[in-house]
Amino acid sequence: MLSHLCAALTPALYTLWITMAYVAGQEDREKTTALKDLLSRIDLDELMKKDEPPFTFPKTLEEFEYAFNEYGQLRHIKTGEPFVFNAREDLHRWNQKRYEALGEIITLYVYELLEKKCNMTKAILPKGYGVMVLNPNENYLDVEKPAKSFPRPSPTEPSDEPAEKRERKDQKEGKKKREFYEKYRNPQKETETERIPIRENASSEEHVLYVWDHFVSKAAAKNVFIMAHSYGGLSFVELMNQREMEVKNRVCAVALTDSAHNIWLQETSKGTQDWMHQHCCNWVSSPETLDTPLDPMLPDCPRVSAGTERHELTSWMSFNSIFRFFSKVLEVKEDDEGEETSNTVTTRSSFLKTKSQEL
Structure with missing residues (x-):
């Protein structure tokens, strides 16, 4: 008798379980949908x-x-x-x-x-300096945006209040709404600003080119030496690409420190590569002692150790070596321009080759 009763109840219990599972599943889906809707309204x-x-x-x-x-x-x-x-x-x-x-x-x-x-x-725009310090990272100005104005909503129903009184009321309510938003929705809201690029100086490369065209090329300086660190080296190579002959005629030597340039990616000419090999030297971060010659990564200019593995210290650590390099190049240039004191005239390129071998 009991077995017949269980057999009779089984389909009913099974149907009840399915119904309850369906209802529970429907409730879960509704809860999930409601939760997603709530999260979508929250600005994290x-x-x-x-x-x-x-x-x-x-x-x-x-x-x-x-x-x-x-x-x-x-x-x-x-x-x-x-x-x-x-x-x-x-x-x-x-x-x-x-x-x-x-x-x-x-x-x-x-x-x-x-x-x-x-x-x-x-x-702001220096002229006539013995030394020019470029700031190619300053390419834009941050200008504060004007505060947004909130238009008053037009009344949907006619009102017997005087227009002036109604306007003061709307302004007061609008101010309360804005204060509420600022306090609870965005308590630390930053001042909205927009970046305005500096004309003809919107990038490091443009800045270096601008300074060359407006100051260096017009300067009375007879001998020009360039020292460029990191991305400044890339900007110098771009200057060579744009003003190759001018740079070759004015610049005596270039000292690079951990330069970020790449003659392949920047598509430099064979003439530029040859000139860099003769007139440039790159002091790079390395565990080797200062001025130790290193294997060239690209066929552009000699590489020597800056005596430090820290990128930001390469200019400081190689400071004295760089100015000895400049002084020697200047001495050779002045000797070349003076009277020949020997049968063999030393050139800047031969000096750099000799110096590289010594190092």
């Missing part, structure tokens, strides 16, 4: 900004509690530690903005050093 970037501290930073090195020591190293005044990028964990945007703010202060500090220690004069 805006939500993250709620936990960020304000983007307000000190205006001086002293207020940042940093200073340069006697070795020119940036150190914290209290701890003596180097600069730490991750001042606050899990706040990359805030750390980046802090880093940029400190960088702006250091830039002004370097300008001040150049003026006070090197007796240089800061000018």
Whole structure:
């Protein structure tokens, strides 16, 4: 009897289980859809900004509690530690903005050093200098965008209120809405800016070309020497591509430090490659001692060690070697232009070849 009862109940229980599973599945789908709809309405970037501290930073090195020591190293005044990028964990945007703010202060500090220690004069477009320091990374201006105006909604129904009173009311309500948005939706909203490219200087390559055309090519200087670091080397090679004969006629020698140029990708001519081989030298990051000759990567110019493996220190470490290089080239050039004192006249190219062999 019991077996017959179980047999009779089984189809009913099975049907009930399927129905309940279907209902549960339908509810899950509805919940999932509702959750997706809710998430789509949330601006995660805006939500993250709620936990960020304000983007307000000190205006001086002293207020940042940093200073340069006697070795020119940036150190914290209290701890003596180097600069730490991750001042606050899990706040990359805030750390980046802090880093940029400190960088702006250091830039002004370097300008001040150049003026006070090197007796240089800061000018937007310098002329007549014995030394020209280019800033090919400054290619645009950040200009604050004007605040957006919010048009008043026109009333849908006629009102007996005077127009002036109604206008004040609309302005008050609009202000409250904006304040609400700023406080709860975007408490740390940054000032909206747009980048305006500097005319004829919108890239590093354009900047170098502009300075050459407007200043170097017109300068009264008899002997021109160029020192270019990293991407500056790429910009110099591009200058060679654009003004090959002018550069060859004016420039005595070029010192590169960890240059980022590539004669293949930049499609330099055979004449440019030959000239670079005779008049350029590249001090690159390497564990070898300073001035140790290194295997050439490309058939453009000799490569020697800068005496450091740190890219940013290659110019500093090879400073003395570079100016000895310039001085020797100038001596040879002056000897060539003077009276011959021997049967064999030494040329700049032969000097560089000899120097490379010595190194």
